[in-house]
Amino acid sequence: QDVGLGDRGFLMNSEAYAxxxxxxxxADHETFGPVVMNRQNLKQSGARNPWLVQGCRDGAAAYATDAIQLVQAKDRLDDRLVGPFG
Structure with a gap:
């Protein structure tokens, strides 16, 4: 799921574009491990750039910013988290 960072109209117009x-x-947090920081690069109303930080309260061992980092073609699983697709 992509994060929706922006004004409602901007996001509802085209989630893929946004x-x-x-x-x-x-970033590596000393308590929570890796945290993912997300920032919208298209200015929103008031000339601001919304941002979000995501982490796990109990700590995280790894992260991904895109689903393709978790899956591969069905003939190559390597060390991916989920099974084959396609």
């Missing part, structure tokens, strides 16, 4: 302008940054 989500392609979200940048991700990974």
């Amino acid at each position: 989500s392609q302008y979200v940048d991700h940054h990974i």
